[in-house]
Amino acid sequence: MRWFEIALVGLTLFTGAVWLLDKLWLRKRREAHAGLLEAKEPLVIDYSRAFFPVLAVVLCLRSFVAEPFRIPSSSMMPTLLIGDFILVNKFAYGLRLPISNQKVIATGEPARGDVVVFHPPQHPDQDWIKRVVGLPGDTVAYRDDTVYLNGQPLRYDSRGRYVGKGQGADASGARLLVEQLPGRPHAVLERDDLPFFIQGEGEWTVPAGHYFVMGDNRDNSEDSRFWGFLPEADLRGKAFLIWMHWDRSAGGVDFKRIGSRVP
Incomplete structure (x- = not known):
């Protein structure tokens, strides 16, 4: 089961980092380049924002509860x-x-x-x-x-x-x-x-x-x-x-x- 623990930690850190970068920097840059058009969100950012909270909860429950x-x-x-x-x-x-x-x-x-x-x-x-x-x-x-x-x-x-x-x-x-x-x-x-x-x-x-x-x-x-x-x-x-x-x-x-x- 250790491989699962390593994978869970890795995915949580990755999706969390992508979500944080998008919130602090990438989204503003994307909107600035798009101008009046609707900024298209990359798939990896969409998935990271959706899965990060779920992965974080699972990791905390599995590690500490x-x-x-x-x-x-x-x-x-x-x-x-x-x-x-x-x-x-x-x-x-x-x-x-x-x-x-x-x-x-x-x-x-x-x-x-x-x-x-x-x-x-x-x-x-x-x-x-x-x-x-x-x-x-x-x-x-x-x-x-x-x-x-x-x-x-x-x-x-x-x-x-x-x-x-x-x-x-x-x-x-x-x-x-x-x-x-x-x-x-x-x-x-x-x-x-x-x-x-x-x-x-x-x-x-x-x-x-x-x-x-x-x-x-x-x-x-x-x-x-x-x-x-x-x-x-x-x-x-x-x-x-x-x-x-x-x-x-x-x-x-x-x-x-x-x-x-x-x-």
């Missing part, structure tokens, strides 16, 4: 499914400039359990989504399918076996659990049918200005267990609403998911 994203992978199942379209609160963690993502006004920091969209350090041109598990100063460990937070294991409540559909059907049979993350209980998936190997086990202490993020689909998520801590500067916003779900292999639109809050 809410931005739509599409979930492309299964790393956040069962919370978010492949084909979910979500809205992200862009001012939850500070107002940031488009393209550079530089924070200009601080408005808040992520809380434990927030589902966040960010630029991963190893793929700065992409948008990823995970859940904040560790805050600055926390010690997070992951052993035997269990998260330990500051030395204490989290409690897990069983909800039986997961039944997937559409593009997520291959997760059927996984253990569906409710992870009692302090302040934000949420569902996670654990697989029993994978070959025996270590799934990102270890212990980490989160440095200042960084966060430890994990996917809810614990055996199918490339997260902080594998690539390290998420810098605060790479945050894009907080996911809060599913506004559409489209999965052709599951029959198209799932109206039951539309309007659901992101837990």
Whole structure:
């Protein structure tokens, strides 16, 4: 989606510059040359005047209020499914400039359990989504399918076996659990049918200005267990609403998911 952001900023600046030049200088020059005849307005000026207000509003809303994203992978199942379209609160963690993502006004920091969209350090041109598990100063460990937070294991409540559909059907049979993350209980998936190997086990202490993020689909998520801590500067916003779900292999639109809050 970064190409769209660059294009939107570029078009807004271009149409705004053309509109301003026409208002301050070009129109007067055109009318002076036309004399008593009606001055003919170039097409680029006509389009710029028409589209600049629309582009400016879209850019401001998308950059500072809410931005739509599409979930492309299964790393956040069962919370978010492949084909979910979500809205992200862009001012939850500070107002940031488009393209550079530089924070200009601080408005808040992520809380434990927030589902966040960010630029991963190893793929700065992409948008990823995970859940904040560790805050600055926390010690997070992951052993035997269990998260330990500051030395204490989290409690897990069983909800039986997961039944997937559409593009997520291959997760059927996984253990569906409710992870009692302090302040934000949420569902996670654990697989029993994978070959025996270590799934990102270890212990980490989160440095200042960084966060430890994990996917809810614990055996199918490339997260902080594998690539390290998420810098605060790479945050894009907080996911809060599913506004559409489209999965052709599951029959198209799932109206039951539309309007659901992101837990």
